Amino acid sequence: xxxxxxxxxxxxxxxxxxxxxxxxxxxxxxxxxxxxxxxxxxxxxxxxxxxxxxxxxxxxxxxxxxxxxxxxxxxxxxxxxxxxxxxxxxxxxxxxxxxxxxxxxxxxxxxxxxxxxxxxxxxxxxxxxxxxxxxxxxxxxxxxxxxxxxxxxxxxxxxxxxxxxxxxxxxxxxxxxxxxxxxxxxxxxxxxxxx
Amino acid sequence: xxxxxxxxxxxxxxxxxxxxxxxxxxxxxxxxxxxxxxxxxxxxxxxxxxxxxxxxxxxxxxxxxxxxxxxxxxxxxxxxxxxxxxxxxxxxxxxxxxxxxxxxxxxxxxxxxxxxxxxxxxxxxxxxxxxxxxxxxxxxxxxxxxxxxxxxxxxxxxxxxxxxxxxxxxxxxxxxxxxxxxxxxxxxxxxxxxxxxxxxxxxxxxxxxxxxxxxxxxxxxxxxxxxxxxxxxxxxxxxxxxxxxxxxxxxxxxxxxxxxxxxxxxxxxxxxxxxxxxxxxxxxxxxxxxxxxxxxxxxxxxxxxxxxxxxxxxxxxxxxxxxxxxxxxxxxxxxxxx
Numbered sequence: 419x420x421x422x423x424x425x426x427x428x429x430x431x432x433x434x435x436x437x438x439x440x441x442x443x444x445x446x447x448x449x450x451x452x453x454x455x456x457x458x459x460x461x462x463x464x465x466x467x468x469x470x471x472x473x474x475x476x477x478x479x480x481x482x483x484x485x486x487x488x489x490x491x492x493x494x495x496x497x498x499x500x501x502x503x504x505x506x507x508x509x510x511x512x513x514x515x516x517x518x519x520x521x522x523x524x525x526x527x528x529x530x531x532x533x534x535x536x537x538x539x540x541x542x543x544x545x546x547x548x549x550x551x552x553x554x555x556x557x558x559x560x561x562x563x564x565x566x567x568x569x570x571x572x573x574x575x576x577x578x579x580x581x582x583x584x585x586x587x588x589x590x591x592x593x594x595x596x597x598x599x600x601x602x603x604x605x606x607x608x609x610x611x612x613x
Numbered sequence: 614x615x616x617x618x619x620x621x622x623x624x625x626x627x628x629x630x631x632x633x634x635x636x637x638x639x640x641x642x643x644x645x646x647x648x649x650x651x652x653x654x655x656x657x658x659x660x661x662x663x664x665x666x667x668x669x670x671x672x673x674x675x676x677x678x679x680x681x682x683x684x685x686x687x688x689x690x691x692x693x694x695x696x697x698x699x700x701x702x703x704x705x706x707x708x709x710x711x712x713x714x715x716x717x718x719x720x721x722x723x724x725x726x727x728x729x730x731x732x733x734x735x736x737x738x739x740x741x742x743x744x745x746x747x748x749x750x751x752x753x754x755x756x757x758x759x760x761x762x763x764x765x766x767x768x769x770x771x772x773x774x775x776x777x778x779x780x781x782x783x784x785x786x787x788x789x790x791x792x793x794x795x796x797x798x799x800x801x802x803x804x805x806x807x808x809x810x811x812x813x814x815x816x817x818x819x820x821x822x823x824x825x826x827x828x829x830x831x832x833x834x835x836x837x838x839x840x841x842x843x844x845x846x847x848x849x850x851x852x853x854x855x856x857x858x859x860x861x862x863x864x865x866x867x868x869x870x871x872x873x874x875x876x877x878x879x880x881x882x883x884x885x886x887x888x889x890x891x892x893x894x895x896x897x898x899x900x901x902x903x904x905x906x907x908x909x910x911x912x913x914x915x916x917x918x919x920x921x922x923x924x925x926x927x928x929x930x931x932x933x934x935x936x937x938x939x940x941x942x943x944x945x946x947x948x949x950x951x
Contacts, residue, residue: 431651458788461773479776481654482746485683486774500654502685510685514662519654 422449426534427469429454429478435545439473442541443534456480461487471501471531472521473538476514484521501531509535516542561599568602571609615644616835619656620669622649623777624796624879624899625696625824627859629669630866632839632846640845641838647866652776653746654684660827661687667828667839669695673748673916675827676936682925683748688830691908692944693840695824695847699879699899700751700814701799702758704791705784706888708740709809717886717893719816720761726811727762734769743775743783743792751793753919754817758793761817767923781805795823796879796899801871803885810886815897820905822912825940840948844906851902856880907945910937 426448430436436453443451454463460480464472464487474481488500501520502510509532513519516539522531565587572583587605591598618633620626632638633645648665650656657678659665662685675691677683704712704726712725730740744752752772759766766772775783777798783789784807791811792798802808814821826843828836850859860873860880878884882898885891913936920926 458779458783458786476655476658477651479651479779481652482776483774485654486744486747486772488747500684511662514658514664519658 422447424448424471424530424534425450425452425467425469427452427454427464427467427472428474429456429460429472429480429484430475431456431477431479432475435475435542438545439538439541442537446533446537448534470523470526471534473534474519474521475542476517476519481519488521501528501535506532512539516546518542561602564599564606565602568605571605575609614642614835614838615646616666616839617646617648617664618667618669619648619650619659619665621653621656621777623699623798623824624863624876625699625901626669627850627863627880627901628695628843628847629826630863631850631859632842634862634866635846635849637842637846637849638839641842643835643838643842645839645842653749657684657687660689660829661685663829666833666835667826669824670827671746671749672822672825672912673750673753673920674746675825676913676916676939677748677920677925678827679939680926680932680935682920689827689939690830690836690944691825691827691913691940692836692948693826693843693906694822694908694912695826695843695901695906697820697823697900697905698813698815698897699795699823700754700793700821701796701810701884701898702755702791702793702812702814702817703780703784703799703802703808704811705787705789705808706806708790709811709887712811719812722811723758723761725762727759727764730759730762730764730769739769739771740790741771741773741788743773743780743789743794745777745794746774747925748920750814750818750821750823750916750919751795752923753916754814754821755793756919756923758812758817781807784808797871797876800875800879800884803887804871804875806888809888810884810893813884813893813895813898815895815900819897820900822909822916825908836944837948840945844903844945844949847901847906848903850880851900853881906949907942908940909942910940913937913940 426443428436428439440451440453452467456478461483501522513535518538569583572578587598587601591601620629633647638645653674656668657674660668678687679689711729714721714725733740756766777794780792780794780798781802799810849855856877860877863876864873882896883894886893914933917933917936921928926932
């Protein structure tokens, strides 16, 4: 794709996600990519940048600001329209699922926008996947720490070895049909409460 | 049954928040997951594409969404209104000083505003006034307010959208000279010492249509129980006896960035309008009472007339009939009596 003549603005409350999209659009050959932060300067910055396409995350509070700048208003300083391709409901659904909306200047051919949206969807989904994996890794680590603490409590209170403490946790979990981490949490909570 | 209901943090989201939090939904066998949306545009898109099952929505935006004027075209019903009024026009202390109206009366205030706006436009630095979305009663009330002073909003004032929670900061930085927004944000600006409530929405357009409950048109099975739950929650919210508890609930759950006492004033209509603590009371400032719940097709027609007046809809055509058909007093009546 060669879109060297295009200017794309990226608006996203998450700077990390914005950076990933910026990089993706550059790699896709978009000539100029500018990340604009949400905030009171947004309207002025969009007006002076005059982007051809604005890719904005659904979580951005600035979407209503962009709608006022669109052709819906007689005051529009730079008429842009929300990109809604009625011929392609799947594309629209995929964009919204990925958290994306786009605003475009009048007259821009829809296939040129779609290649940009394709990149945005891929990048945002990849970011969401990474985020999910990171969250899972974090919670796994937190679980392991909890189990370690519960084992420590059992070892001190009941004079068990580490192996015995773990086996007791596992047996209790099987008996109660719960996860080991749930039993561990109960032990840690009880120990915190009872001192 | 579990449903996802979107809202934007404002005092008039009270009926849906109370329905979800105070057991009115549970009584109807519903569990409501409240989704706080960051913008009206996002709420509109999520409702249109099925991410939300229902929404607390600007009446004009629900109409625009269903008519394909704003965002992906949605098939919607409006089986209930969530209240009337609740907006106000607030101006910076500097602009109020320049307007210097002879009285607090609407005619004097509008005349003062129009005089300053004309002078500023003549100097090539027009007033900048904030609204909440192009398709909002706020935009229409600003136009009517300007019109009272003989001013054409389109040519004399720069209209921008400011997300309501940002209005106070925008006033502080001098980026806007005033705004029209819903409760409690006008009161928040006054409490911060940055603004003067110049006119109440209910004076500019009495019993002005405001938020509605919007649902997908595909006769969902939860429609009737949801309408009943929100209706009963709305009655609870409108009862002056419950104002204290409701204000605390909203301050806590709706992230209104303001304290319960301030929200209570927006509910009772006893507003502090300036930094000196001057009070103005209008019981109709924000109406949540039973008489406001029936979705009135005439309100839809009025809103379309405002859209035509500001160029959002071409005159002629069937927009008013199509909009009126979205408002479903029949569904409301069956739900609350049946």
